[in-house]
Amino acid sequence: MRRFMDVSNFYTQLDHLYDTEGADVAGYLQNHLRLARSQRDEIGIATITNELGSVLRIRGELNESEALYHETLSILKNRNATDKQISIILINLGDVYVAMGRFQLAVNTFNQAETLLADDDKYERSAVYNNRSSAYRGLGDFFEARKNLQKAEELLENIPNAREELAVNTINLAQILMDQGRLQEANNIVTKALLIYKTLNNGNDIHRPNALATAGKINYLMGNYKVAACFYERAANSLFKKLGESKTVESLRQEAKRIKQLADKVEKEKFHIQN
Numbered sequence: 001m002r003r004f005m006d007v008s009n010f011y012t013q014l015d016h017l018y019d020t021e022g023a024d025v026a027g028y029l030q031n032h033l034r035l036a037r038s039q040r041d042e043i044g045i046a047t048i049t050n051e052l053g054s055v056l057r058i059r060g061e062l063n064e065s066e067a068l069y070h071e072t073l074s075i076l077k078n079r080n081a082t083d084k085q086i087s088i089i090l091i092n093l094g095d096v097y098v099a100m101g102r103f104q105l106a107v108n109t110f111n112q113a114e115t116l117l118a119d120d121d122k123y124e125r126s127a128v129y130n131n132r133s134s135a136y137r138g139l140g141d142f143f144e145a146r147k148n149l150q151k152a153e154e155l156l157e158n159i160p161n162a163r164e165e166l167a168v169n170t171i172n173l174a175q176i177l178m179d180q181g182r183l184q185e186a187n188n189i190v191t192k193a194l195l196i197y198k199t200l201n202n203g204n205d206i207h208r209p210n211a212l213a214t215a216g217k218i219n220y221l222m223g224n225y226k227v228a229a230c231f232y233e234r235a236a237n238s239l240f241k242k243l244g245e246s247k248t249v250e251s252l253r254q255e256a257k258r259i260k261q262l263a264d265k266v267e268k269e270k271f272h273i274q275n
Contacts (some may be wrong), residue, residue: 004157004194005044006034014051015260019204021241026055042183046075050089057207058239060247066100069093083116084124091127098131098227103138126155126165133172137179145176153154164205167196171211183222210238216259225263232256 012033015079017023029052036044053068072089088148090113097106117124129152134144151167156162179187183202194215197208216231243249 004039004041005047007033007047009045010044010047018206018242019201021204022244024183025243026052026059026142029055042075042079046072046079049075050092053092054098055243057092057099058246058248059243060099060251062096062100066093068098069096084118084121087113087116087121087124087128091124091131094135095131098134098138101138106135107132107139122155123159123165125160125161126152126159129155130155130165130169130172133176137172137176140179142176142180146173149173149176163196164200166198166208167193167205167211168207170196171207171214174214178214178221179216183218185223186218187215187222204238204242206242209248212238216255220259223257225266229260229263231239232259246256 003186014025014028017025017028019215029048033045033048033052049068049072053065053072056065056068070091073086073093077087082218083193087092089110089113094106094109094113097103097109102236110128114128117128121219129148133145133148133152136142136148149169153166156166156169159165165258170189174186174190174193177183177189193211194208195201197205197211200208212235216228216235219229219231220228232252233256236249236256239246239252240249
């Protein structure tokens with residue numbers, strides 16, 4: 001079977017696009033996927049479907065993302081891929097199930113991924129724990145959510161250059177505290193995380209929009225409506241610059257608009273009361 005794609009060059013170009021404001025990352029991946037399919041290049045297809053699955057998940061195209069990951073898994077299994085390679089795709093698929101709200105299926109998928117990893121696969125194990133915490137959070141099991149976060153943090157603290165992953169861990173903790181109603185603690189933590197994101201990838205890290213949206217929701221629950229709307233607007237703009245227009249960007253914009261209208265309504269009511 002002829003292999004057309006230079007994987008190293010593919011990732012070099014992809015990394016450049018991720019660092020370029022307004023670049024059409026999804027279009028780049030979709031074009032390469034069409035070419036890989038036309039060449040019946042299974043390695044190329046598996047590589048691209050995995051990357052495109054992540055982009056579509058963030059953009060809110062969840063059914064399409066799930067289908068791509070299943071395709072990736074099918075190819076890898078047929079090619080006798082390593083357990084670690086399969087585990088990485090299962091972790092990504094579990095993230096899709098979390099985004100879908102299918103939390104128990106996500107937990108089961110992360111559990112399956114964990115069984116395929118060796119003890120020294122610390123980075124991948126940290127991803128399982130970090131992401132599984134979000135699934136347990138969705139189930140309302142905050143004890144298991146916190147326990148998984150702690151496991152992830154312990155591994156990440158011993159992995160060089162893991163600041164991005166530790167920042168994700170911090171945001172996950174803020175979200176748990178938010179759900180528990182511990183809003184001031186959550187706000188303090190998310191503020192620290194946002195300072196970290198300013199220094200990651202020149203402030204253009206792919207996880208920064210989620211951090212901004214989390215800050216928006218926390219401030220909304222605290223009644224800081226103008227601040228919340230600002231955070232949601234920043235989250236939408238940050239994601240738009242990273243991946244272009246998407247369902248997620250539109251959802252963030254609509255939430256910013258809704259909260260801004262609420263802030264204006266509260267201000268008017270205060271004015272009428274004072275007068």
